[in-house]
Amino acid sequence: MRLLDRYLLREFLIPLGYCLGGFLIFWITFQLFSELDEFQRARLTTWEIIRYFLIILPDLLNRVVPLALLLAMLYALNQHCRHHELTAMRVAGLSLWRIALPYLTVCATAGMLLFSLSEWLMPDSADQAEALLKSHQPGAAADLNRRKNLAFKNERAGRIWQIGEFDLLTHEMIRPYVQWGTTNQGEIHMTAERGALTNGVWTFYGVQFLVYRTNDIAPWRGSTNEFQAPEFRETPSQIRSEIKISSLTTFKQARGVQLTLREIGEYRRWHPGETDKEAMLSTKYHVRLSAPFTCVVVALIALPFGALPGRRNVFAGVAGSIFICFAYFVVQRFGEAAGMGGHLSPWLAGWLPNLMFGAAGVYLTYRVK
Secondary structure (H helix, E strand, C coil), X not given: CHHHHXXXXXXXXXXXXXXXXXXXXXXXXXXXXHCHHHHHXXXXXXXXXHHHHHHCHHHHHHHHHHHHHHHHHHHHHHHHHHCCHHHHHHHCCCCHHHHCHHHHHHHHHHHHHHHHHHHHHCCCHHHHHHHHHCCCCCCHHHHHCEEEEEEEEECCCCEEEEEEEEECCCCCEEEEEEEEECCCCCEEEEECCEEEEECCEEEEEEEEEEEEXXXXXXXXEEEEEEEEECCCCCCHHHHHHHHHHHCCCCHHHHHCCCCCHHHHHHHHHHCCCCCCCXXXXXXXXXXXXXXXXXXXXXXXXHXXXXXCCCCCHHHHHHHHHHHHHHXXXXXXXXXXXXXXXXXXXXHHHHHHHHHHHHHHHHHHHHHCC
């Protein structure tokens, strides 16, 4: 069967390459002409414009790869049907599922690659693209990487943080204030001029202490030029997730933000008992978790329509499967909105499109004669 699999893969990957190339050329050309004025105002060079498109490429691929897989699979199956190759394979004893195995393998691999690209390799592509656009403006790029007047609490460790300014790249803190409890039921209030992460340990400079003990009438005051706090386990990635998620105060903001599984997990570890954002975080978590299966579901949608016998059904099958594919994304958006609004269980909101259209694709495939 290896010879047959190689043949099926070749006849599938060639139109897939054409579809991806066509979508990329069309989108880049459209984006270039629509944002040319902005590129000129930002004084970007040719190489910087190329870098800009490379940075935002993951977001584009998440949109066009499923559609390219759909069209390429429909084209390949229709070509096999027109030349009676699919009929010959089935007469030889191969089931439609066995014939579709190379397609499903490619779709599953594409889904995992897209997930890895957006989850680990380039999770902050939108911020990087915006920073590149402002890189030639004096102070604008630096301001974009700074967050001011931050306040958050590490519920698990019992520490309250207030930071006058935090640099997302260097992780330097300006005017940090930290409050935490002690073993003898007291409290320590620390104010510093600045803080930085040195060799994995938070180090603060120009530090002032106020220590409130249970039996003391007045607090103890102290100061030091440098103070290292190895017990502070807050990592820069946790602070970044705190900044990103705590700013999502409206449904419109939450709907337009892509959160990684790591960011959601780190925020939950800091806020184990928080309930006001639980519906939004749980829905985002399941939507993210179900994302790699989108390409497989698209293949299940294309399989029964592309394998329909007869010349009359070719264009009807293509149109029907494309319509169902767009309906899939509509249901996906609807489920996400219903889950974040608390009207639908988060796991069902995240997995509803895959369950619904995947089951429909499997059922229709079994109905193909």
